[in-house]
Amino acid sequence: MDAFLIQILNGLDKGSAYALIALGLTLIFGTLGVVNFAHGALFMIGAFCAVTLQRIFKLSFVTEDPTQQDFLGNPLKVETPYVMDWFGPEVGAGIIEWSVPLAILFCIPVMIGVGFAMERGLIKHFYKRPHADQILVTFGLAIVLQEIIKYFFGANPIPTPAPASLNGVVNLGAIIGMDIVYPLWRVIYFCFSALIIGGIFAFLQFTTFGMVVRAGMADRETVGLLGINIDRKFTIMFGIAAAVAGLAGVMYTPINPPNYHMGMDFLVLSFVVVVVGGMGSLPGAVLAGFLLGILESFASTTWATTTIPGINQVIIYLVAIIVLLTRPRGLLGRKGVMED
Amino acid sequence: MLGLNKQDTTLFLIVVALTALAPFILNPFPTESAMAQFNAGYPDLMQRFVIFGIFAIGFNILFGLTGYLSFGHAAFLGVGSYAAVWMFKLFSYNVFPAIFLSVVIAGLFSLLIGYISLRRSGIYFSILTLAFAQMSFALAYSVLSNPKFNLTNGETGLQVYTDDLQMFHGDHLPDLPHIFGLLTMRDNFVLTVGGWDFNFNVGYYFCALIMLLAFYFSVRIFRSPFGTMLRAVKSNQTRMYYTGLNARPYTLAAFVISGMYAGLAGGLMAAVDPLAGAERMQWTASGEVVLMTILGGAGTLIGPILGAGFIKYFENIFSKINDTVLHSWFSFLPDGMEDFMVAIVHPFIGKGWHLTLGLLFMMVVIFLPGGLVEGGQRIMRLFRGKKAAKEADEATQSTPAE
Amino acid sequence: MGILEVKNVNKRFGGLQALGDVNLSVAENTVHAIIGPNGAGKSTLLNVLVGKLVPDTGSVLFDGQSVLGRKPYEINQMGISRVFQTPEIFGDLSVIENMMIPIFAKRDGAFRMHAFENADNEKGIIEQAEQMLESLNLADQRNMHSAAMSRGNKRRLEIGMCLAQEPRLLLLDEPTAGMARADTNNTIDLLKQISDERDITIAIIEHDMHVVFSLAERITVLAQGTPLVEDTPDNIKGHPKVREAYLGESA
Numbered sequence: 004m005d006a007f008l009i010q011i012l013n014g015l016d017k018g019s020a021y022a023l024i025a026l027g028l029t030l031i032f033g034t035l036g037v038v039n040f041a042h043g044a045l046f047m048i049g050a051f052c053a054v055t056l057q058r059i060f061k062l063s064f065v066t067e068d069p070t071q072q073d074f075l076g077n078p079l080k081v082e083t084p085y086v087m088d089w090f091g092p093e094v095g096a097g098i099i100e101w102s103v104p105l106a107i108l109f110c111i112p113v114m115i116g117v118g119f120a121m122e123r124g125l126i127k128h129f130y131k132r133p134h135a136d137q138i139l140v141t142f143g144l145a146i147v148l149q150e151i152i153k154y155f156f157g158a159n160p161i162p163t164p165a166p167a168s169l170n171g172v173v174n175l176g177a178i179i180g181m182d183i184v185y186p187l188w189r190v191i192y193f194c195f196s197a198l199i200i201g202g203i204f205a206f207l208q209f210t211t212f213g214m215v216v217r218a219g220m221a222d223r224e225t226v227g228l229l230g231i232n233i234d235r236k237f238t239i240m241f242g243i244a245a246a247v248a249g250l251a252g253v254m255y256t257p258i259n260p261p262n263y264h265m266g267m268d269f270l271v272l273s274f275v276v277v278v279v280g281g282m283g284s285l286p287g288a289v290l291a292g293f294l295l296g297i298l299e300s301f302a303s304t305t306w307a308t309t310t311i312p313g314i315n316q317v318i319i320y321l322v323a324i325i326v327l328l329t330r331p332r333g334l335l336g337r338k339g340v341m342e343d
Numbered sequence: 344m345l346g347l348n349k350q351d352t353t354l355f356l357i358v359v360a361l362t363a364l365a366p367f368i369l370n371p372f373p374t375e376s377a378m379a380q381f382n383a384g385y386p387d388l389m390q391r392f393v394i395f396g397i398f399a400i401g402f403n404i405l406f407g408l409t410g411y412l413s414f415g416h417a418a419f420l421g422v423g424s425y426a427a428v429w430m431f432k433l434f435s436y437n438v439f440p441a442i443f444l445s446v447v448i449a450g451l452f453s454l455l456i457g458y459i460s461l462r463r464s465g466i467y468f469s470i471l472t473l474a475f476a477q478m479s480f481a482l483a484y485s486v487l488s489n490p491k492f493n494l495t496n497g498e499t500g501l502q503v504y505t506d507d508l509q510m511f512h513g514d515h516l517p518d519l520p521h522i523f524g525l526l527t528m529r530d531n532f533v534l535t536v537g538g539w540d541f542n543f544n545v546g547y548y549f550c551a552l553i554m555l556l557a558f559y560f561s562v563r564i565f566r567s568p569f570g571t572m573l574r575a576v577k578s579n580q581t582r583m584y585y586t587g588l589n590a591r592p593y594t595l596a597a598f599v600i601s602g603m604y605a606g607l608a609g610g611l612m613a614a615v616d617p618l619a620g621a622e623r624m625q626w627t628a629s630g631e632v633v634l635m636t637i638l639g640g641a642g643t644l645i646g647p648i649l650g651a652g653f654i655k656y657f658e659n660i661f662s663k664i665n666d667t668v669l670h671s672w673f674s675f676l677p678d679g680m681e682d683f684m685v686a687i688v689h690p691f692i693g694k695g696w697h698l699t700l701g702l703l704f705m706m707v708v709i710f711l712p713g714g715l716v717e718g719g720q721r722i723m724r725l726f727r728g729k730k731a732a733k734e735a736d737e738a739t740q741s742t743p744a745e
Numbered sequence: 746m747g748i749l750e751v752k753n754v755n756k757r758f759g760g761l762q763a764l765g766d767v768n769l770s771v772a773e774n775t776v777h778a779i780i781g782p783n784g785a786g787k788s789t790l791l792n793v794l795v796g797k798l799v800p801d802t803g804s805v806l807f808d809g810q811s812v813l814g815r816k817p818y819e820i821n822q823m824g825i826s827r828v829f830q831t832p833e834i835f836g837d838l839s840v841i842e843n844m845m846i847p848i849f850a851k852r853d854g855a856f857r858m859h860a861f862e863n864a865d866n867e868k869g870i871i872e873q874a875e876q877m878l879e880s881l882n883l884a885d886q887r888n889m890h891s892a893a894m895s896r897g898n899k900r901r902l903e904i905g906m907c908l909a910q911e912p913r914l915l916l917l918d919e920p921t922a923g924m925a926r927a928d929t930n931n932t933i934d935l936l937k938q939i940s941d942e943r944d945i946t947i948a949i950i951e952h953d954m955h956v957v958f959s960l961a962e963r964i965t966v967l968a969q970g971t972p973l974v975e976d977t978p979d980n981i982k983g984h985p986k987v988r989e990a991y992l993g994e995s996a
Contacts, residue, residue, distance in 0.1 A: 038466050128709070134466045135412045139637060140708045142630060146701030154690050154698065271477050271626060274470050282467075313486025320478035327471055328459060346863055568849055568867065569860040571838070575846055578837040585795065585833070586847045587821035587910065589855040596858055 008183055010300050012175070016189040016258060018296020019196035020046075023251035024273040025280060025288035026200060027244035033220040033283040034237045037126055038134055040141040043270030044148040045114065045245045049252025050261035051152055052113055053106035054161050060086050060099045100166045103256055110249045118245025122238050145266065153263040160260035165191075170257070188257050195254055199247060200289055207285070216240055220283065275323040281336020291334055295319050351562050354645060358558055362551040365389055366534075366541045373538030380663050383656050386531055386544035391655050393547070393554040394611045399635040399647030400554075400561045401604020405597045406633070407642035408570060410577035412469045414629045415456065415476030419449040419602040421483060421624030423609025425494070428501045428619045431520065435511035436503075436617075438520050438528065438549070442610040449606020450599055457598035461591060464580075476626050483621035500620035520614045522549065528615050546615040553611065554648075557604060562644055564600070573597050605632075634704050640714030649715050654700065661696035746809075748773040748914060748946050749794070754803030756789055756970075763789040764800065765970040771914070771963075776940050776947045778957045781967035782991055787950045790967070791918055794948075795827050796820040807914065818855050826907035828917040832899040834906065836892035840883060843891050843902060844874035847909040873909070881905045881935070897928035901935060908939065915939075917949040921956050933959050958982070966990060 024046055031039045063082035071079035087095030098105070125144065129137045164170060165188045173187045207213035219226045219233045226233050252261070259265070276295055280287030301307060303315040326333060344352040361368065370384030383389070402416055423445035430441035460471040488497030495501055503509075521527040528546035535541075564570050575583050576590045583590050613619055622628070631654070639650025666685055669692070673684045691699045711717055747770040756764040764786045771777045781787055792798040794805060796817045805812050812820050821827075835843050848870045853859065865871075878884045881901045886894060891902060900920060907915055920936070921929040933956055940947055940960075951957045957964065957978070964981045966973040968990040974981065981987055 125705075125709075133410075135410065135469075136708060136712075138412060138466065138469060139633070140705055142633070143701050143705035143708060146630075146697060147705065150695065150698035150701055151690075154695060267627065271473055275474055278467070278470050312489045312491075313481065316481035316485055317478045320474045320481070323474050324459065324471065324478075327467065328462060331463060331467070348863075348865060563863075564860050566864055567860045567862050568845075568853075568864045569858060569862075571842055571846065571864050572849070574838060574842075575835050578835040579833055581829075582833040582835060582906075583846075584817040585821055585827050585829075586906065587818050587850040587855060588846070589816075589818050592856040596860075600860075 014297030014300030015193045018293035019193050021276045022289045022292025025276040025292045027248045028277050029288040030244040034240045037137050041145040043266030044145040045248035046252040047266030049249025050256050052110040053103050053253045053256045056106040056109045057102040060102050106253045110253045114246040114249030115242040118242035122241040149263045160262040162260045163256040165257035192254050279326045281333025284335040287335030374540045389547045390615045392652050393550045394608050395651040396648045397554050397557045398608035399651040401601040402632045403636050403647040405601035408573035409594050409597050413472040415472030416605050417628035418476040418479040418624050419605035420609035422452050423449045423606030424613045424619035427610040427613035431503045432507040436520050438614040445606045445610025446603050450603040453599050453602020457595050480624040500618050502618045550611050640716030643716040646714050646716045664692040747771045750806040752804045754800045756800045775962045776960050777963045778949045778961035779965045785967040786970035824913040826912035830918045832903040834891050840889050840891050841887045847906045848873050851910045877905050877909050914946045
């Protein structure tokens with residue numbers, strides 16, 4: 004039983020990442036009708052927002068400490084981060100340590116900006132072009148973005164730890180009298196994702212803006228005929244989708260040190276998630292994200308991998324292929340949407 | 344000639360001449376000169392030109408004609424490589440049976456994947472092929488490489504070991520891929536003329552000959568009624584179905600043909616270097632052939648070859664340009680300007696080649712959907728003037744492939 | 746017994762009865778028009794005939810054979826061709842290629858792997874296609890990109906492509922919708938010429954009464970998914986039920 008719950012938990016954190024990326028992909032596909040192969044890159048850029056902020060906090064000036072000497076006998080050069088100088092050593096150290104959570108605030112405006120720039124500068128011109136062209140141009144953009152990141156940050160993964168106090172483990176089973184020890188940060192990641200997903204749904208459900216967007220997703224032309232400027236709203240949705248992907252990236256950094264190709268790695272799986280959930284269905288994307296995450300986690304158990312070696316590597320694709328062939332509109336997709 | 348019309352014959356002969364004379368054309372700088380690093384006339388690179396040329400020609404038959412964008416063709420290339428290496432391991436180093444098996448296995452594999460994927464079109468098709476390719480990669484990388492059943496040898500890659508069976512291998516035969524024991528793929532003849540060293544490599548000419556054959560077949564397909572049908576699939580499937588035609592077998596046939604081309608390319612890769620690794624199957628490798636085809640000009644005859652050559656050449660050359668080279672290029676500028684220019688160009692060269700490629704690719708998709716071929720045509724039209732341009736326009740419309 | 750027999754066809758979409766007990770008989774070598782106000786189920790009926798939709802109940806016989814459950818291309822191969830409301834042609838191909846494809850389909854069936862023949866060597870096919878273009882007055886546009894043609898010419902080409910298959914039944918879905926008057930008259934003349942010169946049955950769905958009364962020999966009026974009356978044009982003109990259906994709709 005414990006092991007069973009642990010597997011579900013293990014699935015939840017990866018599932019959260021899938022769900023968040025797939026949610027953004029679906030928002031973009033549903034509203035703008037664009038298949039965005041650069042969405043993985045947005046996830047990656049989000050992760051590198053955390054790295055950047057950490058680096059900014061660590062910006063230092065150098066002083067010489069005459070009381071100490073380095074091994075050559077010269078006065079020791081000491082690097083002091085500016086934040087330590089400004090806010091005092093303790094607060095400064097705290098800020099540096101908390102750079103990942105703080106990056107959430109930093110990431111939102113950056114990602115919305117990136118999203119706007121992408122939509123206005125490029126995607127906008129591809130609404131009327133075939134899906135193949137959209138795939139191609141966003142694929143090209145994804146390459147460009149990841150190479151830019153590689154140029155500035157190098158090819159190696161960059162460790163970006165969570166604050167020490169959030170880095171430990173927590174016994175989740177204590178409440179129900181079981182022993183389920185689980186990394187705290189992963190619990191936070193899941194809660195954070197749930198919060199964002201809930202926020203997006205509430206936003207779409209309860210605001211006028213969200214209502215128009217939902218109507219536009221259902222029938223773009225009619226909404227356009229009503230004289231509502233749907234394009235601007237869709238641009239904003241693109242920004243929001245980018246921010247969601249970015250936040251997923253920021254929070255993922257302590258789980259996996261970010262590298263420049265993490266976007267591409269997640270992209271394929273996120274597409275699979277979108278397709279399984281149902282193209283254009285937001286609840287479908289979330290549901291499929293978690294389901295596939297959990298499924299993958301179960302397929303990674305020793306029992307599963309000894310029964311069928313490597314099943315954990317292919318399970319998601321197998322499920323996707325079966326779903327696409329038996330129920331092309333996906334788990335929760337609407338009938339008639341992209342069924343061919 | 345050979346059932347080709349005049350225009351296509353000319354094109355074919357140009358391609359024949361270019362591939363035959365490649366050791367000269369790609370080697371314009373004397374060996375000792377500073378520019379020699381920009382020579383591309385060495386066997387390894389020349390082989391890659393033609394092998395990727397075959398891959399792209401095949402991909403173009405699917406994407407260029409039917410418009411179905413597959414992101415999974417690297418899987419067929421990988422399967423072809425594995426098949427060839429297994430042929431080396433079990434029977435002999437003779438390349439003919441190996442390549443034959445590559446094509447057959449890739450054909451069967453693409454029949455299976457195509458049959459399933461083609462039940463969907465548009466982005467669903469792209470995503471299905473993507474999923475299949477990633478699955479094949481995962482299978483090759485880990486699943487099919489366990490102690491019980493080792494088909495792919497996982498991370499290390501499949502290669503030939505001395506204790507392999509090699510049933511028809513004899514002492515008189517060379518220990519590397521060969522053509523009926525007469526020539527090995529690595530045989531190389533260097534012609535030295537003045538300061539130039541020209542490489543005539545058996546592996547290259549073998550692959551080049553096969554590429555010419557592959558190119559010839561693709562021209563025939565483009566000009567056949569079958570080719571017209573494939574373009575009809577791309578143009579309007581509704582009309583196709585209401586004209587009593589079943590589009591699916593047509594697309595499946597195109598898919599399998601292009602899969603066999605990919606398998607052929609994979610087999611040749613193994614033939615020039617008897618090793619097969621899973622990374623050949625990764626979806627980014629499929630992306631590369633997409634880049635080649637579109638950069639060169641999807642749906643045109645010569646485009647994929649140009650694209651493959653272009654990408655492989657600059658991938659190689661760009662990685663060799665470093666800041667020292669840049670400084671020497673911009674040395675005519677004042678010092679400050681020189682450093683500035685070097686700083687600007689720096690991100691795009693050396694390891695930044697992929698950045699350049701990505702940007703270039705986006706430019707092509709946005710502004711030049713016909714790729715390099717269309718670019719060339721536009722330039723030609725500029726020279727010929729407006730009236731000629733109109734004629735050329737009509738000509739390309741009725742025969743959209745050049 | 747007509748060439749096309751529709752019997753007791755019903756089709757529901759959710760709560761909407763799109764077709765209710767439709768009975769229709771189209772006699773061979775006639776021009777039969779199906780008219781009706783918007784939402785009368787004309788398009789649904791057409792989609793049932795060509796195999797795009799399968800009715801819930803009922804039967805559709807073409808020349809004594811059921812078309813139900815067959816794919817559109819199979820139904821086409823039986824001898825039913827369809828002209829669409831907006832011309833469906835192969836826009837990326839030249840006009841002559843457009844015309845060659847149905848002739849290939851006629852000769853080779855739904856699929857044939859003729860990958861090593863040369864399309865330019867198919868003299869017989871090219872000749873037929875050229876004759877067809879000639880008879881449509883499109884010969885001068887032979888090598889043009891078909892997407893660049895005028896709307897009226899696209900329509901002519903599409904009709905020609907259907908005729909090239911020598912179908913026994915030609916279905917037209919509002920063939921003059923959105924056309925200028927001159928193009929409309931041209932199309933009427935073309936259709937008249939076709940029905941005079943060929944052994945062909947034409948079933949036409951149309952809004953434009955001018956077109957209907959210039960062409961049709963029989964008219965079926967459809968309202969709310971059910972045939973109201975079927976009669977000759979002259980009798981239909983003053984029919985009270987028809988007036989009611991149309992006026993009731995517009996009022």
